[in-house]
Amino acid sequence: MIDAAGLRVMRAIAQEGSFTAAAAALGYTQPAISQMVRRLEQRTGTVLVERTGRSVRLTEAGRVLARHADPVLSALDAAEEEVAAIAGLRSGRVRLMAFPSASATLVPRALALVKERFPDVTIGFTEAEPPESLAALRAGECDLAVAFAYEGTDVARGEQDLDGLVITPLLEDEVRLAVPRSHPVADRETVPLADLAGDPWIAGCPRCRGHLVQLASGAGFRPDVAYETEDYVAVMGLVAEGLGVALIPDLILRTVHHEDVVALPIEPASRRTITAVTTDDLSRVPAVAATLEALAASAAGQSRAPTTRMPEPAWSI
Amino acid sequence: MIDAAGLRVMRAIAQEGSFTAAAAALGYTQPAISQMVRRLEQRTGTVLVERTGRSVRLTEAGRVLARHADPVLSALDAAEEEVAAIAGLRSGRVRLMAFPSASATLVPRALALVKERFPDVTIGFTEAEPPESLAALRAGECDLAVAFAYEGTDVARGEQDLDGLVITPLLEDEVRLAVPRSHPVADRETVPLADLAGDPWIAGCPRCRGHLVQLASGAGFRPDVAYETEDYVAVMGLVAEGLGVALIPDLILRTVHHEDVVALPIEPASRRTITAVTTDDLSRVPAVAATLEALAASAAGQSRAPTTRMPEPAWSI
DNA sequence: ACCATCCTATAAGGCGGCGTTATCCACCGG
DNA sequence: CCGGTGGATAACGCCGCCTTATAGGATGGT
Numbered sequence: 001m002i003d004a005a006g007l008r009v010m011r012a013i014a015q016e017g018s019f020t021a022a023a024a025a026l027g028y029t030q031p032a033i034s035q036m037v038r039r040l041e042q043r044t045g046t047v048l049v050e051r052t053g054r055s056v057r058l059t060e061a062g063r064v065l066a067r068h069a070d071p072v073l074s075a076l077d078a079a080e081e082e083v084a085a086i087a088g089l090r091s092g093r094v095r096l097m098a099f100p101s102a103s104a105t106l107v108p109r110a111l112a113l114v115k116e117r118f119p120d121v122t123i124g125f126t127e128a129e130p131p132e133s134l135a136a137l138r139a140g141e142c143d144l145a146v147a148f149a150y151e152g153t154d155v156a157r158g159e160q161d162l163d164g165l166v167i168t169p170l171l172e173d174e175v176r177l178a179v180p181r182s183h184p185v186a187d188r189e190t191v192p193l194a195d196l197a198g199d200p201w202i203a204g205c206p207r208c209r210g211h212l213v214q215l216a217s218g219a220g221f222r223p224d225v226a227y228e229t230e231d232y233v234a235v236m237g238l239v240a241e242g243l244g245v246a247l248i249p250d251l252i253l254r255t256v257h258h259e260d261v262v263a264l265p266i267e268p269a270s271r272r273t274i275t276a277v278t279t280d281d282l283s284r285v286p287a288v289a290a291t292l293e294a295l296a297a298s299a300a301g302q303s304r305a306p307t308t309r310m311p312e313p314a315w316s317i
Numbered sequence: 318m319i320d321a322a323g324l325r326v327m328r329a330i331a332q333e334g335s336f337t338a339a340a341a342a343l344g345y346t347q348p349a350i351s352q353m354v355r356r357l358e359q360r361t362g363t364v365l366v367e368r369t370g371r372s373v374r375l376t377e378a379g380r381v382l383a384r385h386a387d388p389v390l391s392a393l394d395a396a397e398e399e400v401a402a403i404a405g406l407r408s409g410r411v412r413l414m415a416f417p418s419a420s421a422t423l424v425p426r427a428l429a430l431v432k433e434r435f436p437d438v439t440i441g442f443t444e445a446e447p448p449e450s451l452a453a454l455r456a457g458e459c460d461l462a463v464a465f466a467y468e469g470t471d472v473a474r475g476e477q478d479l480d481g482l483v484i485t486p487l488l489e490d491e492v493r494l495a496v497p498r499s500h501p502v503a504d505r506e507t508v509p510l511a512d513l514a515g516d517p518w519i520a521g522c523p524r525c526r527g528h529l530v531q532l533a534s535g536a537g538f539r540p541d542v543a544y545e546t547e548d549y550v551a552v553m554g555l556v557a558e559g560l561g562v563a564l565i566p567d568l569i570l571r572t573v574h575h576e577d578v579v580a581l582p583i584e585p586a587s588r589r590t591i592t593a594v595t596t597d598d599l600s601r602v603p604a605v606a607a608t609l610e611a612l613a614a615s616a617a618g619q620s621r622a623p624t625t626r627m628p629e630p631a632w633s634i
Numbered sequence: 635a636c637c638a639t640c641c642t643a644t645a646a647g648g649c650g651g652c653g654t655t656a657t658c659c660a661c662c663g664g
Numbered sequence: 665c666c667g668g669t670g671g672a673t674a675a676c677g678c679c680g681c682c683t684t685a686t687a688g689g690a691t692g693g694t
Contacts, residue, residue, distance in 0.1 A: 001397055002393060002396060002397050002400075003320055003321050003322070003393075004320050004321055004393075005320070005652090007393075007396070018669095018670065018671090019670070019671060019672095020669080020670055020671080021670095028652095028653075028654095029653075029654065029655080030670075030671070030672095031653085031654080031655085031671085031672075031673080031674095032652070032653055032654080033671095034671060034672060034673085035651095035652075035653085035672090035673095036652080036653095038672090039651080039652085044397075044400045044401070044404060045404045046400060046403060046404040046602065046603065047598050047599070047601045047602050049598070050457065050596060050598040050599060051598055051671070051672095052455070052457065052481070052596070053481065053660065053661050053662085053670085053671090054660095054661060054662070054669080054670070055670080056670090056671085057457045059598070059599070059602055060403055060409060060410060060602070060604075061399075061400045061403045061404065061602070064396060064399045064400050064403065065396055065400060068392060068393075068395065068396035068399070071388075071392050072389055072392045072393055072396070075385060075388050075389045075392065076319060076320075076321075076324075076385075076389055078385065079319060079324070079381060079382055079385035079389070080318055080319050080361075082378075082381045082385070083319075083361045083363060083378045083381055083382060084361070086363060086377055086378045086381065087361060087362050087363040087378065092377060093377055138369070140367065140369065140374045279367060279369070281364050281366070281367040281368055281376070282364070282367060282376070284364045285363065285364050285376055285377070285378070286363065287377075322681090335640090335641070335642090336641075336642065337640080337641060337642080345681095345682075345683095346682075346683065346684080347641080347642070347643095348642085348643075348644080348645095348682085348683080348684085348685095349681070349682055349683080350642095351642060351643060351644085352643090352644090352680095352681075352682085353681080353682095355643090356680080356681085368641095368642070368643095369690095370641080370642090370689070370690045370691080371640085371641075371690060371691065372641080373641090373642085
């Protein structure tokens with residue numbers, strides 16, 4: 001019945017003392033004010049303005065409206081400003097989830113980038129394996145997930161799970177074979193997986209284990225999984241002790257080293273694609289988009305020579 | 318940019334959890350909500366609602382709007398309610414001015430009537446002689462004035478002073494001659510004013526004195542004004558002591574008595590008309606209209622020769 | 635796996651709110 | 665008496681906002 005525009009007009013009249021001045025103050029023409037007041041009066045069923053020839057005076061009811069204008073309009077402005085702050089990245093909060101090995105370098109770098117460009121955008125971060133983070137995304141408990149998919153598979157299995165989701169590839173991560181320095185294949189340039197058919201294996205997270213089994217099956221054997229752990233530091237320790245061999249994503253090797261372990265390219269090569277996933281709607285939320293962009297930038301700075309294979313002293317321990 | 322309607326919609330969505338439910342809650346159809354949200358989104362330049370197939374979820378910006386809805390809308394409701402209270406006579410304040418002798422009975426009775434029917438309407442009351450009260454009315458310092466005009470003259474002299482003013486006759490007040498009981502004319506039914514040409518006179522307020530002079534001049538003499546006082550009790554005392562004669566409105570005589578004074582009709586009869594005066598705008602303010610009506614009712618109950626007519630309550634815009 | 639159901643999006647149409655310009659009228663001061 | 669200022673009114677156009685009708689997509693039960 002009464003809206004903000006009406007209050008604004010009444011306040012202007014109270015302040016300026018005439019319809020014409022109020023119109024000028026609001027950027028309207030005088031008849032606009034005249035009609036607005038009349039509409040307000042017939043809506044409220046009361047006289048709001050006393051017309052006294054030369055100027056106008058508010059009646060009691062008119063003063064009531066003028067008096068209420070300030071709180072209402074300033075609250076409205078505050079709301080608008082808050083939204084504008086979010087839209088303008090002067091505010092905003094992103095709930096980010098990433099799988100553990102992405103947390104090491106890719107994510108911190110992205111967080112730093114966002115903080116640098118938009119100091120007032122805050123990012124909440126939770127570690128989670130891809131299936132879990134995608135579920136959180138669907139449940140609305142997360143705005144942006146960093147996930148990965150091994151070559152040939154998709155981030156989310158099942159085609160229909162994908163729609164409504166925006167999937168941005170961040171980088172290609174080569175899967176390498178970690179063996180102890182003393183292992184017979186340690187000197188090889190590349191290793192066919194079949195050569196490790198007889199070795200005990202160390203598997204990581206369920207999906208990684210699945211990937212291992214799949215690769216091995218392609219190479220014609222079923223891996224003998226001796227140990228399972230999701231902790232790559234532990235994996236390296238186990239490998240170093242000669243207790244088994246393992247597949248380790250290249251990304252991990254940049255932060256987890258062990259001098260007694262070498263990481264070799266395998267044959268045929270296998271990669272996983274690290275992606276950022278969000279929903280269609282959320283991808284248009286400025287803070288989310290900014291974070292996504294930062295992740296891409298972080299990934300671009302991190303990829304060495306994505307698909308090519310490289311001689312590698314530095315990170316193969 | 319953002320208005321109350323938008324906030325109401327966002328709040329409803331937040332509360333109800335879906336567009337359809339929000340529409341139902343607000344009495345709209347679903348597409349109305351859908352479009353409203355879209356408009357808000359393009360105005361703010363941000364995504365406000367995350368569409369997740371089964372239901373919708375607000376984004377951070379959306380929650381900001383929903384959160385601001387309560388204060389704004391309740392302030393708006395409060396304003397509306399306050400105005401409605403004034404319109405519905407559950408509130409309101411009338412600044413009333415009346416000349417002293419009206420204050421005696423006519424006004425108190427009217428005040429009582431208003432208080433009885435509309436306990437929450439408050440009436441501020443100030444005594445003032447007609448010219449003064451009309452000036453206050455024009456100056457906006459008064460909403461309703463009780464004034465009087467002697468027969469043949471007008472409440473406000475000058476024709477043009479009258480427009481914009483609403484003048485309601487309340488009652489006709491006969492002017493009588495007060496003489497001491499011992500005065501030679503005290504037994505007469507009516508007294509030609511000329512018979513008092515030789516007596517000393519006691520005059521009241523300037524206008525009353527003017528009226529006296531005018532009447533006397535009509536009767537062919539110039540009154541010898543021995544005393545002047547606006548206090549009718551004093552007038553009665555002076556008359557009782559035989560210090561002079563006076564013209565006294567009938568209305569006064571109902572409250573001011575003196576056993577040694579008789580009040581006689583004069584010849585030719587003279588009356589003053591007691592009127593309520595307000596502005597055109599103010600006459601449509603409910604509290605003012607109610608007071609005006611009460612004054613008329615009070616006058617009707619008081620008039621001996623009910624030559625007055627009730628004013629029509631005019632509180633439609 | 636299909637179908638019924640529920641939700642949202644979109645199109646098209648109508649009405650009214652709200653602004654504009656043009657014009658008139660009342661009041662006021664020189 | 666006249667010019668300036670301020671308000672009211674009329675006529676008009678736009679667009680906001682609601683409606684109905686309909687399509688598309690996700691869900692959940694059998």
